[in-house]
Amino acid sequence: MPKSKRNKTVTLSKTQKKGRERKEAIVNEVKEAAEKYSSVYVFSFENMRNQKFKEFRDQLKSTSRFFLGSNKVMQVALGHSAADEIRPGLYKVSKLLRGNTGILFTNLPKEEVERLFNEFEEYDFARTGGTATEKVELKEGPLEQFTHEMEPFLRKQGMPVRLNKGVVELVSDFVVCEEGKPLSPEASRILRLLGMKMATFQLHLMCRWSPDDFELYIQGPDDSDVENS
Known part of the structure; x- marks a missing residue:
């Protein structure tokens, strides 16, 4: 057995x-x-x-x-x-x-x-849960710093974006983070894309x-x- x-x-x-x-x-x-x-x-x-x-x-x-x-x-x-x-x-x-x-x-x-x-x-990019050192707000309009291939990724991060003649466009103002508040995973990713180091x-x-x-x-x-x- x-x-x-x-x-x-x-x-x-x-x-x-x-x-x-x-x-x-x-x-x-x-x-x-x-x-x-x-x-x-x-x-x-x-x-x-x-x-x-x-x-x-x-x-x-x-x-x-x-x-x-x-x-x-x-x-x-x-x-x-x-x-x-x-x-x-x-x-x-x-x-x-x-x-x-x-x-x-x-x-x-x-x-x-x-x-x-x-x-x-x-100085380095802040990680999820880190504290925002300033308020970051993106205004409605074209986001020329981003290529058109990035539009789906930005949308997944909660950004109200669309493609307009191949250019990524923000359809309304968008607050990435508020000063003194913890950073969400999405906010930390967006700040990295923007090149903003908060840590x-x-x-x-x-x-x-x-x-x-x-x-x-x-x-x-x-x-x-x-x-x-």
């Missing part, structure tokens, strides 16, 4: 082990970096663009090491309190790892790090740690206890 498929044993141990090993590896790498580099920064980010961040990271790879991922894993590595921190004062860094944040370990002078972060700014990828320094100093750059309502502890 053939074996029943219902009795087939499925093990998840390999997947679980791999995930645990990866977390342990990150913890060890963070601890090693904390011993190797002279200062530590926490930074926050807006509108992350992976390729642009990779280019920025590669620019500093000879002097620095970035960690971007699970905040909880990095907190474990640095220590949650003065009792389990790996170096004096690093638990203050750990407390700031929440939301869209990362860590920079570096041997660069403070002034150089501040300059690099202050100058870093990349700014920025990195903001939150704090700096060195063996002799701890400094907050951005202090929120919940961070006063970090600076004073």
